[in-house]
Amino acid sequence: MSRNFKKVIAIDGPAGSGKSTVAERLADELSTLYIDTGAMYRAVTFKALNENIDFDDKKSIEKLVDDIDISLEKTEQGLKVLLNGNDVTKKLRSSKVNKNISRIAKNKIVRKKMVQMQRQFGAKGAIVEGRDIGTVVFKKAYKKFYLDAHLDERIKRRLKQAKSKGRRVDEKTIKEEVINRDRSDRSRKIGPLRISPDSIYIDTTNLSIDEVVNKILNFIKNE
Numbered sequence: 001m002s003r004n005f006k007k008v009i010a011i012d013g014p015a016g017s018g019k020s021t022v023a024e025r026l027a028d029e030l031s032t033l034y035i036d037t038g039a040m041y042r043a044v045t046f047k048a049l050n051e052n053i054d055f056d057d058k059k060s061i062e063k064l065v066d067d068i069d070i071s072l073e074k075t076e077q078g079l080k081v082l083l084n085g086n087d088v089t090k091k092l093r094s095s096k097v098n099k100n101i102s103r104i105a106k107n108k109i110v111r112k113k114m115v116q117m118q119r120q121f122g123a124k125g126a127i128v129e130g131r132d133i134g135t136v137v138f139k140k141a142y143k144k145f146y147l148d149a150h151l152d153e154r155i156k157r158r159l160k161q162a163k164s165k166g167r168r169v170d171e172k173t174i175k176e177e178v179i180n181r182d183r184s185d186r187s188r189k190i191g192p193l194r195i196s197p198d199s200i201y202i203d204t205t206n207l208s209i210d211e212v213v214n215k216i217l218n219f220i221k222n223e
Helices: 019-030 037-050 058-067 095-105 108-121 133-137 151-164 171-187 209-221
Strands: 008-012 033-036 070-075 078-083 126-130 143-148 200-203
Touching (some): 008 019, 008 133, 019 033, 019 126, 019 209, 033 037, 033 070, 033 078, 037 058, 037 078, 037 095, 037 108, 058 108, 095 108, 095 171, 108 126, 108 133, 133 143, 143 209, 200 209
Parallel strands (some): 008 126, 008 143, 033 126, 143 200
Antiparallel strands (some): 070 078
16 A cells, blocks of 8 residues: 555545544554544534634624634644634533534535635645545545444443543433534535545444544455
8 A cells, every 4th residue: 555645535424434543544544634624613613612703603704614624633642723823622521512513514705715725735645534535525536435233232332432532421411412513414405415426425323433544455456
């Protein structure tokens, strides 16, 4: 496998499907950029909440995204998200952000700005993960993958993730978050979560991260 991969690989899927961890590992394997689009929407949500902006105020939201600067940096501890130069990585998984991100994610103004930024980031090749990467952001991606898992497994993964980041939550809360996010992602008019016809579907329910990464690498190698 050649290093410094210069093409775009799109990875879509619902919350808890494993796409973030898999995408980050793939980026390491291929020595290319990893773009976590969900983190970008979380950063916008965090900023809007922090500035007490009304999510229904179009002018305020437009000004917010016009002034926003998001950058993604790879570190030994994982992906670092900088918002206008400040590290907000640990603040993006709060319950408040989780409850409001769907409102930002379906905003037409926000999505237009984020898609523009994502295309700029991935211009020289990247592993890009999200919910509309293969269907909207990079329609002509070199390879497209759709990761999925049974709902119970996705809830279990998100609960484990939340606890690892210090959130005091129970399974019921996480289940509500996942179900609500699924509903919002699949029903929104702009950039809804769906499987691109040319995506390779992978059920990750009973697979380890290594197994999923190796599956994807094999698809790339066999091209």
